[in-house]
Amino acid sequence: MAAELLRESFQVQGRNFDKAGEISSEIKVILRDLGIDASCLRRVVIVAFEAEMNVVMYADRGTLTLILTDKDISLEVKDEGPGIPDIELAMQEGYSTASDEMREMGFGFGMGLSNMKKNSDDFCLESEVGKGTSVFARVLLDSHA
């Protein structure tokens, strides 16, 4: 069993585009100050940023939890939102349900979920339509993918 070294939760406000990304920036600073390897840090913050943007774009609110152990870094993201009816379709690169407003922000080109998966060693997405979506992503500390 890996020893848990840090666990911190952040509240994500849905539809607040001005603040979108602030939590991921904060996570970057926390992990950098802890001396986490640059490649691992990069993968974690990309997953965090894409996840945070998804909550901001689609959900009413969400919680992003950062968990650091001596072996890995995990992100758990749970939102209260519309949910995803077809997860397999949503995971396909290029598929998007984004609005014009989201695209004007530079997001919603159907790459967010696949970016998250690509940068994770373990990735799991569960969703219930009308309730919300949960994402779990894990990045190993010694992986250099």
Added chain:
Amino acid sequence: MTLAEIKDLLKCKVLAGEEDLAVDISQVVASDGMSEILAFAKSKELMITGLTNIQSIRTADIAGVSAVLYCRGKQPDKKVIEFAKQKRIPVLVTDMVMFDICGILYNKGLKGVS
């Protein structure tokens, strides 16, 4: 090629990071889609985009690029420039369009990331 050389080549105005133009650039990532930047940037690239909102700098910071170049003469808000300064990310703007910028930099030996 240094950022200072790129600045001269593309007739850029420097909006942030005038003191950091000695940074060496060998690779470029160019897109208006921020997830595209996040998917391809490996770190230390020049990021070229037409998107001038706060998310462009946020993406630059998360992706770990060395500098941001706005094309088509698009001017970001003051708060975007202030944010870039806070993150120590140099920001340049040129009147050229993205296609021309990429062509010129490619001819000078810079490569894209894929």
